[in-house]
Amino acid sequence: MELLDFGKVLADETRQKIMKVCCCQKLTVSEIVAQIDVTQPTVSHHLKVLRDAGLVLTERRGKEIYYSLNQKKVVSGCCALADTFAPDMPLEIIRKE
Amino acid sequence: MELLDFGKVLADETRQKIMKVCCCQKLTVSEIVAQIDVTQPTVSHHLKVLRDAGLVLTERRGKEIYYSLNQKKVVSGCCALADTFAPDMPLEIIRKE
DNA sequence: TTGACATATAGATGAACATCAATATATAAT
DNA sequence: ATTATATATTGATGTTCATCTATATGTCAA
Numbered sequence: 586m587e588l589l590d591f592g593k594v595l596a597d598e599t600r601q602k603i604m605k606v607c608c609c610q611k612l613t614v615s616e617i618v619a620q621i622d623v624t625q626p627t628v629s630h631h632l633k634v635l636r637d638a639g640l641v642l643t644e645r646r647g648k649e650i651y652y653s654l655n656q657k658k659v660v661s662g663c664c665a666l667a668d669t670f671a672p673d674m675p676l677e678i679i680r681k682e
Numbered sequence: 683m684e685l686l687d688f689g690k691v692l693a694d695e696t697r698q699k700i701m702k703v704c705c706c707q708k709l710t711v712s713e714i715v716a717q718i719d720v721t722q723p724t725v726s727h728h729l730k731v732l733r734d735a736g737l738v739l740t741e742r743r744g745k746e747i748y749y750s751l752n753q754k755k756v757v758s759g760c761c762a763l764a765d766t767f768a769p770d771m772p773l774e775i776i777r778k779e
Numbered sequence: 780t781t782g783a784c785a786t787a788t789a790g791a792t793g794a795a796c797a798t799c800a801a802t803a804t805a806t807a808a809t
Numbered sequence: 810a811t812t813a814t815a816t817a818t819t820g821a822t823g824t825t826c827a828t829c830t831a832t833a834t835g836t837c838a839a
Binding site: 613614615625626628629630632633647648649650 | 783784785786787788789
């Protein structure tokens with residue numbers, strides 16, 4: 586089940602913090618570590634989990650690797666959740682540019 | 683963080699199965715047990731988790747207690763997720779009655 | 780090639796949690 | 810009151826997983 590993976594990714598505080606900080610910008614691992622109270626290996630571990638779930642995009646520049654949240658994937662996950670567990674709810678417009 | 687609880691609830695396969703079966707109908711604990719491959723205490727445990735998160739509605743009728751998924755809460759959780767982790771995405775209309 | 784820096788991986792440890800059997804509580808019927 | 814049925818709770822057990830330290834890998838500069 587795809588939704589199970591989505592849920593598992595969201596079930597950790599550190600992971601949600603990482604998602605939040607690289608939500609709207611590209612950050613290196615070091616920059617993420619600087620903003621969160623865990624060690625670098627721990628951040629790398631969570632980035633791997635996020636990467637495996639397709640929830641994060643990466644871009645190498647020299648020694649550094651930039652990470653950013655894949656907002657599109659977040660939305661598709663949310664939609665899948667709503668479709669599965671709230672099929673009777675009219676969702677209307679949630680946000681529009 | 684509210685979102686963390688939402689994620690944790692979603693992070694278990696049995697819980698997702700329970701959510702699915704009582705998504706669009708009221709079911710007793712026994713009826714849920716009959717549809718899922720775990721014991722009654724395990725189902726009760728998960729129903730408690732769901733209840734504490736406000737994700738399930740209950741209704742007592744005699745000896746039996748009917749459970750049904752709170753779809754409204756599911757949607758508000760999905761919206762909170764999108765607002766937090768996908769603020770740049772235009773969500774448009776997802777579904778409409 | 781050597782050294783410095785950025786990130787990833789391996790292995791160990793502890794905590795959180797899903798599950799079960801056993802038992803308790805609640806409700807209804809006789 | 811007693812019995813039967815439905816659900817909840819308790820306590821034990823095993824597994825999953827987050828975290829750390831130590832180390833490996835990768836990249837660039839001198």
